[in-house]
Amino acid sequence: MFIKSLVLAHTMAAMRLKSEASKLYLSYLWWILEPMLYVAVFYFAFSYLLNRGGENFLVFLMCGKIPLMWYTKTLIKNSMSLTTGKGLMGQRDFPKFVFPYSHTLEAAYKETVVYLFLVAFVWLYGFEAGVEWLYLLALVPVMLLLILSTGMVAAYITVYVPDFRMIIAMFTMALLFVSGVFWDVRALPDPRMTELMLIYNPFAFMLDAHRQVLMYRTAPDWTQLGYIAGGAALLLLIMHGWFASQSQRIARRLYS
Amino acid sequence: MTETNLALQANNISVTYHSRTGLFKSFKFQALNNVSFKVKRGETFGVMGRNGCGKSSLLRVLAGVYQADAGELVTHDIATRTLLTLGLGFDATLSGADNAILSMMLQGFSREEAKAYLPAVRNFSELGDFFERPVKTYSSGMRSRLGFSTGITTQTDLLLIDETLAVGDKTFNAKAEKAMMERIDSDQTVIFVSHSGAQVQKICQRAICLERGKLVAEGDVKDVAQEYANINDKKLD
Structure with a gap:
């Protein structure tokens, strides 16, 4: 049953990728263009106008913006996933976690290409490649767990409180400012603050870990990474069970 | 009617919607009110009613999209159900x-x-x-x-049809009707829902009529269609 749902989620994701690409002129190129345009704007504002950032600021920005954008864009898609899935829900009863799963898969397929681009860019920029870059393979599953677990919470709440998507928009904006995208969490004036941020803001930790791996070829803090993975996995387990038990209630709510 | 040849059984099904119209204001609307009926295996069962009689809610409950707020739906050996309806899905x-x-x-x-x-x-x-x-x-x-x-x-196992025949062009309608008739002859359990009494009469043996969420007639399709025609006439007066 679970495998069947996963196949369904994958099928939906693949179909959406295909239809989205046929709609836009530059089609798949946007997957890379979009994050790069954001990075270009930030680079212009901080490096050129404010004369901040320092050495390798472009790569620094990319290592922060790309993973964070993966998270925030998928969160927004996931939060609307049940509401937009109403049509299909009207056909029969099936596990509703298929919707956030399919949007998360869709984003993950896109992000594979973006990450390959990121790695290639960092290398071409002049950073030395090393086996340590393989630590990325440990960061990506944790990102997925964070995206899916919180995305399911957002999707569920949005069914009952449609206004919640306003909160999500503000939340993603807040993440951009407090997670160290354009400033270095390790260069804060108060070192205690750095420590607190890395412990209590999983996003600050994850972005920093991307930089540690790609720019400095340093392993992430495994203990902290383990805590984040464990917490997200627990949340995912709870949400998965909850979605399975609430399947007909969710449809009922959307059709009243 | 023995229990063994039953396909499904609706027992006192009720569906009530609560819609919010303001921050603290809401209104209740009872789409289905205590509806009961039985459908035999292999039969083509009709449901007729005017717009807003509760047909869509009934179809969704029958299709298993969601559960009724009260009452129960008992099915016998029905593993797959298909809902044919317009503009949705x-x-x-x-x-x-x-x-x-x-x-x-x-x-x-x-x-x-x-x-x-x-x-x-x-x-x-x-x-x-x-x-x-x-x-x-x-x-x-x-x-x-x-x-x-x-x-x-x-x-x-169970085919639920919602006025699908009423749209499309003439030749397609004829083809669709033919395909449906083949299903009907081949022991397929069908529930056919329509606002047209004549259409239901054409393909069903037994039927019910819904009016404002309540069951107002049940039995042989001719009698039910007559009752439905009376309701429609009354509304015109």
């Missing part, structure tokens, strides 16, 4: 072919099985090149043709 950004595959997968078929059925669906739908285009570019007639073709091509 599609992802409008995806092509007709993709939607047909998703529908069949939701009915319980594997992706490979669904793909194998696809040429038959495309053929029956007469959509031509539109079959590969997004559903949002379809006319309402094309949507219903897609829905009907997907539902009729695959085998299902």
